[in-house]
Amino acid sequence: MSSSSPRVPLPSGFPEGASLPAVVIELGERFAAAGRELSLVGGPVRDLFIGRDSGDLDFTTDADPDAIEAIGAGWADAVWDVGRRFGTIGFQKDGWQLEVTTYRAEQYDPTSRKPQVAFGDSLDDDLVRRDFTVNAMALRLPAMELVDPHGGVRDLAAGLLHTPGTPEDSFSDDPLRMMRAARFAAQLGLQVADEVEAAMTDMAERIDIISAERVREELVKLICGADPRRGLDLLVRTGLAERILPELPALQLETDERHRHKDVYAHSLTVMEQAIAQEERYSPHSPDVVLRLAALLHDIGKPATRRFEKGGAVSFRHHEVVGAKLVRKRLRALKFDNETIKAVTRLVELHMRFYGYGDAGWTDSAVRRYVHDAGPVLDRLHALTRSDVTTRNRRKANRLAHAYDDLERRIAEISEAEELAAVRPDLDGEQIMGLLGIRPGPLVGRAYRHLLEWRLDEGPHDQDVAEAELRRWWAEQPESRKD
The missing domain is CATH 1.10.110.30 (Hydrophobic Seed Protein)
Structure with missing residues (x-):
């Protein structure tokens, strides 16, 4: 979509200031010159009445796909026909994407996932097949005449x-x-x-x-x-x-022991809303589907982990671990990409980590592990953890907020000194193999993981200190004593 291309104002009857890209009128004139009808249809027309900028420009016509393509030839900067069998030809012009579809009279087999497409011959027949009245409006081109047979403008106003x-x-x-x-x-x-x-x-x-x-x-x-x-x-x-998404309504049956005034379902929706409010501060972009999914689903492990304790208390031990597994399974079933699945799962798994340290304060080792375990979702974890506070007790809410402020300060201080975002052991794999005289394999991985844990616990070391630690560890391994 090009925001700098010329625009044409709409006639009276439309909201003041409403306009269309000039390419819309140009395309309408080409169809009219060819003796064909063309109308802007659906979402773009709806959005004219609500002051919303529509990124899609969809059109409908009495022309068949071959005729559509012929009319756009020589005018469009590019043409694509991947939707030809559904009656759709796409054009690119001056940075705009325009899709033109032959009037439709769709019919669906009740047992099939795919539409059986039949082309229609009138705009009215096309509009009555559309999903909702607010999307069943059209703008005849190039005359810019509104066609609203089902009261879409009325329903928008109401x-x-x-x-x-x-x-x-x-x-x-x-x-x-x-x-x-x-x-x-x-x-x-x-x-x-x-x-x-x-x-x-x-x-x-x-x-x-x-x-x-x-x-x-x-x-x-x-x-x-x-x-x-x-x-x-x-x-x-x-x-x-x-x-x-059956895990979501399942939350209505549960009571959250930390938020007695709300069930877990209401709590989860509130956390999502609060996470949305944190996007500007913590998210790489907004809207952030990863953060919103994690906030919505962070407690879905609670139904499976609910336990009734003595005295009437309810516990949900390790619900974050169970929840992470459920999230992974559900997002896979919904065919989310691997990167999104990994990020949302990690956030759900870590959303209770902050509470595990209580009021005792954070050691340098704990701060390093928090950053290392969060990895690329650290900022989103900040947003999720802050959003997970929905208590009405203002003193408690303020205490938690100040505690997290302190954690973020500690992260910043240690990161500046130690480059926490890229924390690695003090020795790499080549150095480990050279020092121990071993070949590539699982043993190198074990040594590497030991040095990483040691690095997280104690911070960075000079190479000679790291080599001494590696030798100490090696002396305790059964492989070092083999003949």
Whole structure:
């Protein structure tokens, strides 16, 4: 998308200051000259009315894919046709991505994950097949005439999410639309209409036919929305979460012994909201899906580890270890990439580490291990740990905040002196093999790990001191006494 390309203001009837990239009008003029219809459709039209900058420019037309491609030839900077069998041809022009799709009359096999595509011949037929009324609006080009047969502008003004036809028909066409409803609730702050929520509840099991990849993409968009709590609550209420992220609704049954005023589900949503507020300070980018997922799922090990103690107390010992395993399994099932899985799992595993040191203070060794174990997610761990304080006891909250302030100061001081982010043993593998006279293999790894633990405990050493420690360790190993 190019922010510097020329824009064309919209006529009266649209919000003041609303405009479109000039390439949109140019493309409309080309289609009109060829005797074809073209309309901007869906999200880009919706976003004109809410002052939101849309990154996608989607169009619909009565032209078939061959005709679409011919009209754009010689005008577009680039053309791609990977969506041809679905009726879509893509253009790039002046830095903008434009996708043009033949009018659709989609039909879905109720037992299939993939749509059976049928091309339509009218804009009205195309719009009635769309997911929600707020996305079933079009702007005829180049005249810039609004087409809104299902009251999308009205629903936007009322903050409601309706479907053009019955929600049952819409969700039968594509069950992923149920998750999309939750996503729009999170992104746009829309209230799902009662009949839409009822259909989501009745048809929740239909989400099972949708591929894990499509579910994951909608979940990520929801979590990265402005108000993910609203969307997640909707998934839980309708039973959709039970089918795609069952660990989340399971938290409603638990009581957190450190936050007696909230169940773990409410606590987890609050931690996520507080983590979002920490993104500007600690995250490499915002929205940060890794941090948000970790905050949402950090306590999912509690149901499996709940124990009732004498005196009525409830404990969740090692819930972070169990939770990390559950997170890894769930994110793999949702086909997340390995880097995201590793980062979220590590954060869940370490989110209680700060509390393990109590009020006794942090030794240099403990600080080094904290930094080393967190590795590249250290800043996110800061954000998660701070966000995990939801107590109403202000004295306790302030004490924990000051304690973490102190830990961060210690990390900064020791990092400056010892380059903690890149901590390594004082001897490398080549030096270990040379000093001990051994060949590459597991024994070198054991020696290396010993020197690393020693380095974390005591800090950096001169080479001669490190060599003396290696010899001392070696003398205790059974391999050193072999003939």
